[in-house]
Amino acid sequence: MKFYRCQICGDPFMGNEMPTHCPFCGAHQNYISSAADWTDENATVGDITDVERSNLEEALQLEVNNKAFYLDASGKADTLELQGIFKNLSKIEGEHASTFKKILKAEPPAPEPGKEKAADSDHENLVAARAREEHASAFYAQAALDATDPRINKVFKAIAEIESDHIDLEAALLDRGL
Numbered sequence: 367m368k369f370y371r372c373q374i375c376g377d378p379f380m381g382n383e384m385p386t387h388c389p390f391c392g393a394h395q396n397y398i399s400s401a402a403d404w405t406d407e408n409a410t411v412g413d414i415t416d417v418e419r420s421n422l423e424e425a426l427q428l429e430v431n432n433k434a435f436y437l438d439a440s441g442k443a444d445t446l447e448l449q450g451i452f453k454n455l456s457k458i459e460g461e462h463a464s465t466f467k468k469i470l471k472a473e474p475p476a477p478e479p480g481k482e483k484a485a486d487s488d489h490e491n492l493v494a495a496r497a498r499e500e501h502a503s504a505f506y507a508q509a510a511l512d513a514t515d516p517r518i519n520k521v522f523k524a525i526a527e528i529e530s531d532h533i534d535l536e537a538a539l540l541d542r543g544l
């Protein structure tokens with residue numbers, strides 16, 4: 367058994383092989399290191415610029431909203447498969463919220479009213495989820511460009527990639543006719 371640790375969310379885990387994605391936040395393999403080599407990159411963040419702060423706060427709110435949305439969608443899902451997928455996505459968005467929270471050193475806000483509710487239909491929720499992920503991925507890609515701090519740039523870039531994976535996942539489920 368080997369120990370690994372994610373450079374994005376910071377969570378450690380064990381296994382026999384390096385996974386393709388962090389099991390907690392979904393970061394791609396290039397962001398995973400052996401636990402022995404892991405360093406706390408958040409400690410390198412210096413003064414956060416106004417633009418970085420504003421983007422991080424918006425990102426934190428967005429993740430909190432999407433975490434609640436996916437949890438609601440999971441509870442309303444018609445199949446066990448979708449129940450599980452939405453639950454996993456909720457957990458991943460929760461990891462993203464906690465990643466932004468650690469950089470901001472701020473408590474997460476409550477979900478925004480109306481942004482945390484899922485519909486009763488799985489199809490509608492998948493369409494809404496894909497739109498949420500498209501917005502998040504584009505926003506994080508821009509926030510990465512806005513960032514002057516290397517750690518903040520890296521986190522936005524990594525999470526933009528993860529949300530992009532979620533777009534692909536949801537598009538594939540919609541293609542199946544769900």
Ligand SMILES: [Fe+2]
Pocket residue numbers: 372373374375376377388389390391392393
């Ligand atoms: Fe992670």
Ligand SMILES: [Fe+2]
Pocket residue numbers: 429458459462502525529
């Ligand atoms: Fe996310």
